[in-house]
Amino acid sequence: MIEFVGVGKTFKNGDTLFTDLNFKIEPQQFVVIEGGSGAGKTTLLRLIYKDIEPTSGKIVIDGQDITHLKRSHIPKLRHKIGFAFQDFKLIPDRTVWENIALALEILKFKPALIKERLEHLLDLVGLANKANLYPRQLSGGEVQRVCIARAIAAEPAILLADEPTGNLDAETSHSIIDLLAQINGLGTTVVMASHDTLAHQHLQLAHILINQGHVETKAAADKPLPKTKHHEKH
Amino acid sequence: MRSIKEAGKNIRRTPYLSIAVVLVLIVNFFIAGIFSLLALMAQSTLVHFEGKPQIIAYLVDDATPEKIQPLINELRETGKIDQVKFVSKEDALNIYKQSVGDDPLLLGTITDLGLITADILPSSLEISAKSPDQFKDLVNLLKTSPLVAMSPNNQKDIDFPESAVSELTAWTKALRTAGITIIAVLGVTSALVMLVVTGMKVSHKKTEITTLKLLGAGGGFIAWPFILESTLLALFSSFIAWLLTYSAMLYSSEFLAPRLSGIYTLPIPLSEMLLILGVQEAAALVLGLISGWLAIYRFARR
Numbered sequence: 001m002i003e004f005v006g007v008g009k010t011f012k013n014g015d016t017l018f019t020d021l022n023f024k025i026e027p028q029q030f031v032v033i034e035g036g037s038g039a040g041k042t043t044l045l046r047l048i049y050k051d052i053e054p055t056s057g058k059i060v061i062d063g064q065d066i067t068h069l070k071r072s073h074i075p076k077l078r079h080k081i082g083f084a085f086q087d088f089k090l091i092p093d094r095t096v097w098e099n100i101a102l103a104l105e106i107l108k109f110k111p112a113l114i115k116e117r118l119e120h121l122l123d124l125v126g127l128a129n130k131a132n133l134y135p136r137q138l139s140g141g142e143v144q145r146v147c148i149a150r151a152i153a154a155e156p157a158i159l160l161a162d163e164p165t166g167n168l169d170a171e172t173s174h175s176i177i178d179l180l181a182q183i184n185g186l187g188t189t190v191v192m193a194s195h196d197t198l199a200h201q202h203l204q205l206a207h208i209l210i211n212q213g214h215v216e217t218k219a220a221a222d223k224p225l226p227k228t229k230h231h232e233k234h
Numbered sequence: 235m236r237s238i239k240e241a242g243k244n245i246r247r248t249p250y251l252s253i254a255v256v257l258v259l260i261v262n263f264f265i266a267g268i269f270s271l272l273a274l275m276a277q278s279t280l281v282h283f284e285g286k287p288q289i290i291a292y293l294v295d296d297a298t299p300e301k302i303q304p305l306i307n308e309l310r311e312t313g314k315i316d317q318v319k320f321v322s323k324e325d326a327l328n329i330y331k332q333s334v335g336d337d338p339l340l341l342g343t344i345t346d347l348g349l350i351t352a353d354i355l356p357s358s359l360e361i362s363a364k365s366p367d368q369f370k371d372l373v374n375l376l377k378t379s380p381l382v383a384m385s386p387n388n389q390k391d392i393d394f395p396e397s398a399v400s401e402l403t404a405w406t407k408a409l410r411t412a413g414i415t416i417i418a419v420l421g422v423t424s425a426l427v428m429l430v431v432t433g434m435k436v437s438h439k440k441t442e443i444t445t446l447k448l449l450g451a452g453g454g455f456i457a458w459p460f461i462l463e464s465t466l467l468a469l470f471s472s473f474i475a476w477l478l479t480y481s482a483m484l485y486s487s488e489f490l491a492p493r494l495s496g497i498y499t500l501p502i503p504l505s506e507m508l509l510i511l512g513v514q515e516a517a518a519l520v521l522g523l524i525s526g527w528l529a530i531y532r533f534a535r536r
Binding site: 049051074075076077079085089091093101102105106107131148191206 | 236247262367441442445446448449450452455505
């Protein structure tokens, strides 16, 4: 599903994050990217999302080499990938409903289908009664849930979540991780960047550990995800 | 449909910017509309005067249609005349009768006193030139003909309002040139105002646009609401400006109509005003589309 082959990334200021990243994430896996602050977790997600270009190597998404993807083809790639951003990127003057609906409007969904899909999504993320509120009226955990709902609205094959538990209390963090596990259980490949190991340690997820530009896989990232309590329910 | 809704929302959410654009555009379209009307009226006035006989050459008493024919042929061969008409002495008398109308005193000079007869009136040639520029050549040609009578001051008896028509032509040309220049300057000003204001609106929504891009929105999804917004504002402004122009024209008709009687019919018919509206709306459409597109294109390139 996601493959990095000898990927290097050096920024314009000369800072080099990776020189030779190699790993593979299989479909329907739930993988955590771990690493200290500044290790390059967000950069890795942005590379997958084609928000930035690798300096060297090759990135393959769903069988497609995206390394030299034309700018005009980037939107199509992004339709396959949902992104729950670290800074949420919710539009402040739009309600919860409008923010989530935006992802579907981009894909030209019909209004009736958007309504149906949104009702389901809001139920899934537990915000059915907050559809008409604005982001500023929500708590941190609720904002994160809206962000996740928007990311999965179009049923992408891949969900990228950048520090989804950052700045959240332990209980809320657990609920967010459980939500991501639930989404993964529905067949979505989930890649989560996180430095908060406590929040997901109960799930025994596959790990990609970035340390000083090198990758170390833990819990065998290329093997099927170990079943979690939540998955057993499905 | 979504783009139109978004455009409407953008207009409502930045009311002062929208009002500022609309006001500037209304003034520009109004001035452009007034100049268009003036140019149209000046052109009609010119056509009216150009359509009148412009050169009248009075002929000697023994000039007959047969004798005058070679001169007519010579004039036609120049290719500079539009029409030429021989007015006999009898025709001249009829014209005089028509011109005195019901005035009993003047009519009496013909009917009772017999003072005015066909004999004392000269026959003439009435010539319409294709262009006032050709007056001189035609008059010079007429001066060489012995059939053209001499006036008491020993000059060939030829009337031609050279200066009046030439001046009118010059004024029409000047008005047209000034109109085109002013409309062009106002057009550029309007485009720049729209470009700057739409650019500000785009800049204001920078974060939203970045988010939309990250969510996989294509260029059209992002750009169309802004392009439509500027287009809607331009179309609305143009329409209001047209209403003002129309009102100004109706208001001034009472004053102008008697002065332009027989030359130009006032108020201008609605069909002609609708034509002006169509041209203005087309210009507004182009203006809105181009400035909206340029504003978002400048941002998208970053």
